[in-house]
Amino acid sequence: MTEQVEMDEARRRYEFKKALERLEAKQGAGTELITLYIPPDKQIYDVTAQLRDEFGQCSNIKSKQTRTNVQSAISSILSRLKYYKKPPERGMAVFCGTIQLGGDKSELECQIVEPPEVVNLYMYRCSSTFELEPLKQMLEEKFVYGLLVLDRRESYWGFLRGNRIEPIGGTTSTVPGKQRKGGQSSVRFARLREIAINEFYVKVGERASAAFMAEKDFFERFKGVLIGGPSPTKEEFEAGAYLHHEVQKRIIGLFDVAYTNESGLAELVDNAQDALRGVEVMKEKESMARFLKELVKDDGLAAYGEESVRHNLEIGAVDILLLSSGLREVRQKIRCEACGYANERTVKTKPGELTSDLETGTCPDCSAPLSIAEESDIIDELTSFADQSSARVEIISDDFEEGSILMTAFGGIAAILRYRTGY
Numbered sequence: 085m086t087e088q089v090e091m092d093e094a095r096r097r098y099e100f101k102k103a104l105e106r107l108e109a110k111q112g113a114g115t116e117l118i119t120l121y122i123p124p125d126k127q128i129y130d131v132t133a134q135l136r137d138e139f140g141q142c143s144n145i146k147s148k149q150t151r152t153n154v155q156s157a158i159s160s161i162l163s164r165l166k167y168y169k170k171p172p173e174r175g176m177a178v179f180c181g182t183i184q185l186g187g188d189k190s191e192l193e194c195q196i197v198e199p200p201e202v203v204n205l206y207m208y209r210c211s212s213t214f215e216l217e218p219l220k221q222m223l224e225e226k227f228v229y230g231l232l233v234l235d236r237r238e239s240y241w242g243f244l245r246g247n248r249i250e251p252i253g254g255t256t257s258t259v260p261g262k263q264r265k266g267g268q269s270s271v272r273f274a275r276l277r278e279i280a281i282n283e284f285y286v287k288v289g290e291r292a293s294a295a296f297m298a299e300k301d302f303f304e305r306f307k308g309v310l311i312g313g314p315s316p317t318k319e320e321f322e323a324g325a326y327l328h329h330e331v332q333k334r335i336i337g338l339f340d341v342a343y344t345n346e347s348g349l350a351e352l353v354d355n356a357q358d359a360l361r362g363v364e365v366m367k368e369k370e371s372m373a374r375f376l377k378e379l380v381k382d383d384g385l386a387a388y389g390e391e392s393v394r395h396n397l398e399i400g401a402v403d404i405l406l407l408s409s410g411l412r413e414v415r416q417k418i419r420c421e422a423c424g425y426a427n428e429r430t431v432k433t434k435p436g437e438l439t440s441d442l443e444t445g446t447c448p449d450c451s452a453p454l455s456i457a458e459e460s461d462i463i464d465e466l467t468s469f470a471d472q473s474s475a476r477v478e479i480i481s482d483d484f485e486e487g488s489i490l491m492t493a494f495g496g497i498a499a500i501l502r503y504r505t506g507y
Contacts, residue, residue, distance in 0.1 A: 098409055098463065098479050100200055101223055104216055110183045112212045113190070116153040117181030119215040120161060121207040124175045128168050134208065135162055153182040153192075154210060160194045175203030179214045229360070230296040230309035230331065233341050233348035234288055235317045236281055241292040242349050243299070244310075247365035248483035249353060251346045252295045257284040282324075289326030296331050308334040310359065312341035312352035350485065371478050372486035375406060375500050385501040388494040390430060390462075395507045396499055397466065400473035405466060408496030410482045413462040418454045420447035425454075430462060466497070475499075 110117070122131055139158045145151040157180040164178070180194035201222045209215050225246035232241045240254035259280040260273075299306055309331055311318050318338045325332050339355040341348045353365065360366050378384035385403070387396050396402050412433045419426040425447050444454045463479070470477050482491045490498060 095463075095467065095477070095479065096200060097223070100219075101409075102412075102461070103197065104219055104223070107179055107195070107214050108216055110179075110181075110193070110214060112153075112181050113184055114147060114150045114153075115210045115212055116150050116157065117179070117183075117211055117214055118154070118157045118161065119207065119209045119211070120178040120180075121203050121205055121218060122171045122176050122178070123203045123206055124171050124173055126171060126175075126206055128165055128170060132162060132165055135165075138208065156192055157181045157194070160192060164194060164196060172198050174199055174201060177203065177219060181214075226305060227307045228299060228305055229307050229336070230292070230334075231312075231349045231352055232288075232292050232309060233312040233344045233352055234321060235313050235344045236284065238344050239284075239288045239292070240344060240346050240348060241288075241295055242346075244353055244360075244365065246483075247368055247481040247487070249349050251349060253291070254345065255287060255291060257281075259284055281320075285321055285324055285326045288321070289328070293328035293331045297328060302330075306331075306334065308336040310336055310339060310352055310356045312339045312348060312355065313344055314340065353484075365481070365484060368478065368480050369484065369486055371404060371406060371500070372480060372490060375404075375498055376486070376489075378500060383504060385504060386498070387501055387505075387507060388498040390495065390497050392507050393497050393499045394466070394469070396501060396505055397469040397473065397475070399505065400475075401501050401503060401505045402470060402473065402475040402499045403502045404500040405470045405475050405477045406490060406498040406500070407463050407466065407477065407479050408482055408487065408491040409479050410491050411463055411496040413496075414459050415462050415465045416456050417458040418444065419457045420450060420452050420454055422452035423447060423450045425449045426457070462497075 120131070122128075135158050139155055142151050142155050142158070145154065161178055161180050168176075175198075177197045177199060178194070179197070181192070182190050183193050184190050197219070199219055199222055203218065205218060207215065207218070225248075227246075229244040230241065231244055231249070233239065236257060236259045238254060238256045240251065242249060242251040242253075244250075257280070260277055296302070296306060296309065309327070311322060313321070322335060322338060327335075337356065337359045339352055339359075341351045341355060343351055353360065354369070357366050357369075375386055378386035379388075387393050387402075393402070393405070397405070413430050414433060415428065415430050417426070417428050444456060446452065447454055467477050469475075480487045480490050482488045490496060
């Protein structure tokens with residue numbers, strides 16, 4: 085049951101992000117796109133009263149086209165709000181206006197979004213683009229972890245945000261090597277070296293703490309810090325309490341890493357798998373590691389690429405369907421109205437790109453223009469196939485190495501199979 089909830093959440097997050105990309109791509113000719121945010125405690129009749137007042141104020145707009153388009157958008161919003169006695173429990177966002185489609189073409193569009201979190205502001209805004217920042221903030225990871233790797237030569241720190249590692253900065257030390265110069269007593273050299281090590285630890289602690297505590301809503305969002313490095317460096321650093329006391333008390337654990345530069349952050353996350361067991365990135369890493377392990381076996385249960393995975397889904401052979409969150413493709417059923425030719429194809433799109441902007445091409449049989457009879461997002465289509473055979477679906481972020489490999493090396497579509505099929 086928990087896995088089902090997590091799977092549904094990943095899909096909802098993907099769909100929400102994709103919807104924002106589409107809205108962000110829309111442009112108006114002037115300040116005629118209306119953004120309206122309505123919190124759950126706002127009375128609908130108060131909103132409609134303001135909209136009617138704004139409709140009257142439109143008479144002051146000099147441009148006839150802009151005036152007409154804004155009034156049309158307000159009328160469209162008012163007609164939709166008639167169906168609401170009160171806002172949804174998390175509030176709502178309305179995006180409405182005349183969208184430029186290219187050339188001289190335009191179209192009035194109106195979209196109501198029920199956000200994944202509570203809308204806590206009321207906003208009415210006219211612009212050439214939609215105001216999406218309040219919704220984009222809902223895509224931010226709610227919990228973050230601090231990452232710190234160090235030895236006596238250098239240190240680096242950053243964040244783990246959901247499944248994305250974000251490097252922040254680092255520093256190097258002036259600690260002398262263990263070999264002393266001639267003429268120096270061993271006792272004096274050891275004392276100077278200990279002073280230099282302590283000064284370096286102080287500098288690392290201050291800079292790393294400042295970076296961690298600068299995180300927005302630190303006390304609510306910052307879940308803890310992972311420290312990596314060789315022994316005894318990391319143990320000395322923790323025992324010396326060089327971090328700010330609010331960060332120090334959030335230390336989750338110490339882990340061995342070979343690298344203490346930016347590369348060490350990813351190694352630290354990998355080595356802290358047990359401590360991060362509940363974090364989404366670890367689940368995604370485990371699934372990708374299992375897929376890559378199956379891939380190199382002679383009789384491995386792995387498939388990749390749309391054609392192979394699609395076939396295995398159709399026969400119910402897929403156990404886990406792995407889809408990249410960066411996948412932007414649509415599945416289209418195309419036909420020729422002139423001769424009846426029909427086919428299916430998968431078309432790549434850019435984030436936010438409208439499929440109406442894509443070339444439909446011509447019929448291979450009679451050269452007449454092809455039309456799109458039906459289309460769906462590739463993730464939606466493959467997910468529906470997976471649901472029919474109770475296959476688990478995981479949408480894998482491309483913000484970490486294995487996730488990036490899924491997108492770049494395997495086209496963003498792969499599967500772990502229940503049994504070998506030869507496809």
